[in-house]
Amino acid sequence: MTALLAIDRLRKAYGQRVLFDLHNFALDAGAAYVLTGVNGAGKSTLLRVLAGLDAPSEPAHVRFHGSTLPLHPYPRQLRQHIVYVHQDPIMFSTSVPHNVGYGLLARGLHGDEVRETVEQAMAWAGVAHLRDSDPTRLSGGEKQRVALARAKVLEPRLLLLDEPTANLDGPAREQVIALIPTLVAEGRTVVMACHDRDLIGLPGIRRLKLRDGLLESRT
Numbered sequence: 001m002t003a004l005l006a007i008d009r010l011r012k013a014y015g016q017r018v019l020f021d022l023h024n025f026a027l028d029a030g031a032a033y034v035l036t037g038v039n040g041a042g043k044s045t046l047l048r049v050l051a052g053l054d055a056p057s058e059p060a061h062v063r064f065h066g067s068t069l070p071l072h073p074y075p076r077q078l079r080q081h082i083v084y085v086h087q088d089p090i091m092f093s094t095s096v097p098h099n100v101g102y103g104l105l106a107r108g109l110h111g112d113e114v115r116e117t118v119e120q121a122m123a124w125a126g127v128a129h130l131r132d133s134d135p136t137r138l139s140g141g142e143k144q145r146v147a148l149a150r151a152k153v154l155e156p157r158l159l160l161l162d163e164p165t166a167n168l169d170g171p172a173r174e175q176v177i178a179l180i181p182t183l184v185a186e187g188r189t190v191v192m193a194c195h196d197r198d199l200i201g202l203p204g205i206r207r208l209k210l211r212d213g214l215l216e217s218r219t
């Protein structure tokens with residue numbers, strides 16, 4: 001597989017505490033990864049740095065899909081192709097379809113094209129029946145699926161999912177887990193910070209473990 005993203009060195013520290021200091025960090029195109037590690041190991045922070053929501057402690061450059069770009073300030077080319085999904089996604093109080101289409105509208109798209117893409121994504125995520133529900137009152141699992149649909153419509157090359165099944169159980173958890181392989185089948189790279197054994201056990205998934213500031217690769 002070819003690398004989608006490669007960074008020679010990526011370091012994050014808070015004061016004296018080094019959260020991670022990674023060398024030759026790379027993610028392959030069209031691959032799925034779980035990122036594990038104990039509470040506080042720095043999993044969320046690593047995803048947030050890759051998504052431009054947090055800055056690395058030292059300047060870092062990323063080779064992404066053929067271009068070499070700084071990670072900070074975060075360039076438009078990365079924002080276009082990398083999407084981060086929070087474990088407890090924020091919902092705008094407007095409507096479920098507006099939440100799903102929000103990123104497309106922000107990119108200046110409108111009209112039938114957005115409507116159709118939003119409809120397809122809502123069907124994919126199994127949230128079409130929630131179109132008239134108050135987005136802020138959805139359950140945790142429903143919010144997570146709306147957030148995945150909101151990410152999917154942007155057709156990102158890299159999805160960073162922060163504990164997508166945290167606080168979910170039963171069917172809600174299974175519904176979210178079932179969506180992940182379909183994203184990978186579309187050729188997207190997916191990285192999930194998680195503790196969920198069922199996600200870690202998904203077929204073909206690669207395991208990364210953050211421990212003592214270093215990333216261990218496990219098969």
Ligand SMILES: Nc1ncnc2c1ncn2[C@@H]1O[C@H](COP(=O)(O)OP(=O)(O)OP(=O)(O)O)[C@@H](O)[C@H]1O
Nearest residue numbers: 014019037038039040041042043044045046163193
């Ligand atoms: N702005 C900040 N200033 C100082 N320390 C911070 C800051 N943000 C995060 N940390 C610390 O960095 C560490 C890593 O946090 P992070 O949320 O990345 O861990 P995690 O591996 O995702 O943990 P969990 O599995 O509990 O979600 C934690 O100890 C946290 O307190």
